[in-house]
Amino acid sequence: MMYKPLVLERDDSLRKRLFGETVMTHPAKMNLHQLCHYLTIFHVRGGFLLDPFGGSGTAMLAAGAQYGMYVATVDLAPHFVEMQRRAWDTFSRSFEMLDSDRCGDYLAIQGDSRALGATLASLDGYDEDTFADLIITSPPYADAFSGQSRGKSIVAAAACGTTGKSVVSRHSQFNQPNRYDANHNNIGNLKGTDYLQSMAQVWRECAHVLRHGGYLICVTRDCVRDQAIVPIGKQNHDLIVSAGLSFVRCDDWQIPQQSFWRILYSKKFPDAPTISTEQVWIFRKQVA
Ligand SMILES: C[S@@+](CC[C@H](N)C(=O)[O-])C[C@H]1O[C@@H](n2cnc3c(N)ncnc32)[C@H](O)[C@@H]1O
Numbered sequence: 698m699m700y701k702p703l704v705l706e707r708d709d710s711l712r713k714r715l716f717g718e719t720v721m722t723h724p725a726k727m728n729l730h731q732l733c734h735y736l737t738i739f740h741v742r743g744g745f746l747l748d749p750f751g752g753s754g755t756a757m758l759a760a761g762a763q764y765g766m767y768v769a770t771v772d773l774a775p776h777f778v779e780m781q782r783r784a785w786d787t788f789s790r791s792f793e794m795l796d797s798d799r800c801g802d803y804l805a806i807q808g809d810s811r812a813l814g815a816t817l818a819s820l821d822g823y824d825e826d827t828f829a830d831l832i833i834t835s836p837p838y839a840d841a842f843s844g845q846s847r848g849k850s851i852v853a854a855a856a857c858g859t860t861g862k863s864v865v866s867r868h869s870q871f872n873q874p875n876r877y878d879a880n881h882n883n884i885g886n887l888k889g890t891d892y893l894q895s896m897a898q899v900w901r902e903c904a905h906v907l908r909h910g911g912y913l914i915c916v917t918r919d920c921v922r923d924q925a926i927v928p929i930g931k932q933n934h935d936l937i938v939s940a941g942l943s944f945v946r947c948d949d950w951q952i953p954q955q956s957f958w959r960i961l962y963s964k965k966f967p968d969a970p971t972i973s974t975e976q977v978w979i980f981r982k983q984v985a
Contacts, residue, residue: 704951705975706730716758717787719780723753727835727916731950732759735833735977739912740764744830747771747906749810749899754781756833757803758788766831768803769817771810773883781805809882811895813902828906835916836899837885838929839892896933900940909985913942918952918975924966930976942980949974 708729712720720726732755740746742765748756751770758781760766772778782805808816817823880886884895903913915937917930930947938944951974955963963971 703731703734703948705953707953715762715788716784720753720755720758720784723777723780725835725837726753727755727833728950729755729759731916731977732756732833733763735914735979736760736764736766739831739833739914740766741830742766745769745828747829747832747903748834749813749832749903750834750836751781751805752777752835754784754803754805757781757805758784761785761803762788769806769820769829770803771806771808771813771816773807773809773880775807778805778807810902811882811884811898813899814905817906825906827908829903830908830911832903832907832911832913833916834903834914836896836929836933837883838917838920838927839885839888893932893936897936897939900933900937900942904937904940904942904982907942907982909982911982912945913937913980913982915978915980916975917978919972921962921969921972924969926970926972930978934978937978937980942982945979945981947979948977950977 705728709721712726712729736759740760744766746756746760746764746766746768748754748768748770751757751772754770754777757768757770760768770778770781772781781803785803785805804820806816810816814825817828818825884892884899887895907913915933917933919929920927934944934947952972955971959971963969
């Protein structure tokens, strides 16, 4: 049989309808349809879903909306945590649109996921070995577009969640940020071994708080740097396996269209490879 990747469907209108315009401004959101595809298979009703890189809160929103899980997200950037809280307010006002009995609850926490256990320890009833029934996340990636002009690098940096202290005013915080300071705790700012060491630390923490038999799902998209592919997905796969989780499978998802910046990049460097799929990596913590 011919191998066919799954195809990503645009989720903009659903996302806006349920959660409002502000979530659209996070530059590296997981796809809601893709997320629901995996939640349909892996959700644990009444269980805890954790996203250590919460961003706009896609995992929280999708799970809360449809799968009756309790959701905890962690993100380093306070304005993304605030974005999630606003989205939740919008979403909870539209509970009637859904089956409200089935909706879960959520908690958006500001913190550094390299110290996930310590961050979660302050929660009532926290038990480090059984906290998460399921982890779904998409990690930041290091310096993905370096080699481009400054303007493009800034937008790309935003795609890595590189927000630093960029917020210029209260009103502009949900618009495209226009200036970034270095924030050395933001993993999206790190390169080479610094990036890999930080990600290794996060995956070790995740492996620790995931209950035995629970799944970790990691969404990655490789990137092109200096006209060569950076295998973000495989690098993170290796780190997750080193953290002690067993690899289950990897699904390829066809990207429906290249981003504006990608198209510009291809015009400038026609021989550079293009990325046409993203990967969803599934791992499991062994049953005790
Ligand atoms: C690829 S985005 C996640 C997007 C999210 N899955 C969504 O659907 O909106 C990566 C996120 O990691 C966050 N981040 C970067 N370094 C972090 C750290 N050390 N601890 C926690 N979050 C961090 C960034 O602020 C960014 O929002």
